[in-house]
Amino acid sequence: MVAQGIADAVQAYTGLSPAAAATILALMLATYLLVSSLFVAPAPVSVPPKPPQQEQQEEEKEQEEAVPFVFPEPVQMGEVTLEQLRAYDGKDPAKQILIAIRGQVYDVSRGRLFYGPQGPYSLFAGRDATRALALMSFDHNDLTGDLEGLSPDDLEVLQDWEEKFKERYPRVGHLACQNAADSSQNADQLDHEEENA
Missing domain, CATH: 3.10.120.10 (Cytochrome b5-like heme/steroid binding domain)
Known part of the structure; x- marks a missing residue:
């Protein structure tokens, strides 16, 4: 009896059958979850710690790569x-x-x-x-x-x-x-x- 009362209220309020109202509500919820997931930062990935020697080598490599190209000084002609x-x-x-x-x-x-x-x-x-x-x-x-x-x-x-x-x-x-x-x-x-x- 309560379910029938809810169904009648939904139909009277929305003008839709209870099945159509439930389908639209489910689609709205799915759209909201999809769109909001686009703006959430992904969970950080845990990386196992590296041995100190390997970590030092990678830091040195990054520093070598980060050095910008330096143009030679102009030569007076x-x-x-x-x-x-x-x-x-x-x-x-x-x-x-x-x-x-x-x-x-x-x-x-x-x-x-x-x-x-x-x-x-x-x-x-x-x-x-x-x-x-x-x-x-x-x-x-x-x-x-x-x-x-x-x-x-x-x-x-x-x-x-x-x-x-x-x-x-x-x-x-x-x-x-x-x-x-x-x-x-x-x-x-x-x-x-x-x-x-």
Whole structure:
């Protein structure tokens, strides 16, 4: 009689049959348990203690692995010719990666991911990238120090690049030939030699 009274009360309150109300209640409880289990931290796993010698070896190994890569100190190059600059294009991992902007040579080795052989700016490595950066160009013909014909906007873009390089990378030298005509002539000669090689 009590069970019949509960069944009648459930049907009157919910408008559902007692079986449907019980099924919905069970599904709600299961959903609650499932969702709440996603936010509970798992119980800690007990690990048997290790022998002291093995524990010490593992600590030493972790310390060796935790040592970050330290970039070598930049080497001051002094006066650099375009031909000498070409040897620092990132293809030799033992050498620095150098880029020239407005006659100043910067060591961009810390940016190897960008300027190294597989990087998106590898074209600029080992070259005078002045005009290319001003024009935001990846054209080989723009890899020169020639500023002739650049608009004030282009020169402003170049100035922004130069400021970024000054902030991020050490200056390690300067180009030997700062005359734009000499610079573009040497770049053309180097490109011709590279194509013949």
